Amino acid sequence: MTDMPLLAYKPAPVLRLSAVKGDTPAIIALPKADLNGGVPLMTALAHRASCRAFAPTALPPTVLGELLWAADGINRPAAGGRTAPSPHAFNEIDIYAALPNGVYRYDAPNHQLVLKHAIDARGQTGYQDFVGEAPLDLVYVVRTSRLPPMPAQQRERFSAVTAGAIAQNVSLYCASAGLASVIRGWINSRLLADALSLNEDELPILAQTVGFSTAECRA
Template sequence: MPDTQLLTYEPAPGQAPARARGEAPASIELPLPDMSSGAPLMKALSLRSSTREFSGDDLPPATLGALLWAAGGVNRSATGGRTAPSAHAFNEIDLYAVLPNGVYRYDPASHRLVLKHASDARNLTGYQDFVSEAPLDLVYVVNTSRLLQMPLQQRDIFSAVAAGAMAQNVALYCASEGLGNVVRGWINHRLLADALKLNEDELPILAQTVGALGTKLSSLAD
């Protein structure tokens, strides 16, 4: 049997975040999602796909609020339950929105974005060219300090499952609203952690680019 052929990636050259575009408020209050909007679930499933060509148009606040809520917002106020599952409700995945005007962390309890720092770090969320052109790159970050009560051998598995569930929620929301998205695992973990100014117990494990479809893809969809 021949040796398994593995993909090899060249390390990315040293990069730095770009200057933030526009103002970067300390927090951004997000509109609550319209529960009656979008395509039905089965239709959204039939339309779910990955795209790699995006318009650079900014996402409207209502769209940004809805997709972040879909990813991991509170859908049961009495218990604080989320839209995506987490083993033992540890909720160890923090969601970061990397926008042209800054890096923000999504706070599900208050349904708002909290500024981490004012810079355009989209170019550091992956190796592909389109990551710096699309209006939004989501980064899924494991807060390992919340997993200390979980057996060590289960932590990587369950946190990966939780991040995947959140990313699929976003993908289905995008399909239901005619947006493009692609989930990306090809990231420089250390470079991205530095760009997001994470602590040592925080690890970015997944990224997802979201935006309106590019001109070519939009015409095909029509």
């Protein structure tokens, strides 16, 4: 049996919090997703890949709106159902978007971004050198207060399942829309919680970088 090679990570220095770039509105209304857009599912699966080289170009509002709706938006308004499954519909994962102009929480029922912290926290979302330059770093945060009392192992499993489903939704949207993305588990949860100004019942467990790919990824 052949041993699988592991990536040799060399951590880049965690960047300091930076001043925001551009306006920082309290609410960013997102355009409605075009449900007829993109490529067929099987084509998106064929194109899905991880990329670690991103152009700094900002994502257009239309793309940002579709991306977040695909991640965990409301797809059954009457019942409040989401695009990503959550055990017993706890919806215990919040999506935070670290953008150049601030940290925002995705409000799925209203399909909008709500300002959490007026700071550029992208450089604090991981140890790899690209996280501070890519236009968007998503952080998946467990709201532990939404989970009922249960053994810790079961709580962790439930949250991991939901976060993984959301991250895959994002990956498939990116493959469909011609964007680059990479899921990242190498994060400092305590540092990131401070950078995102999270509450005590909120725990970051996963991150995902999204942006336009460079020639390096397209090769």
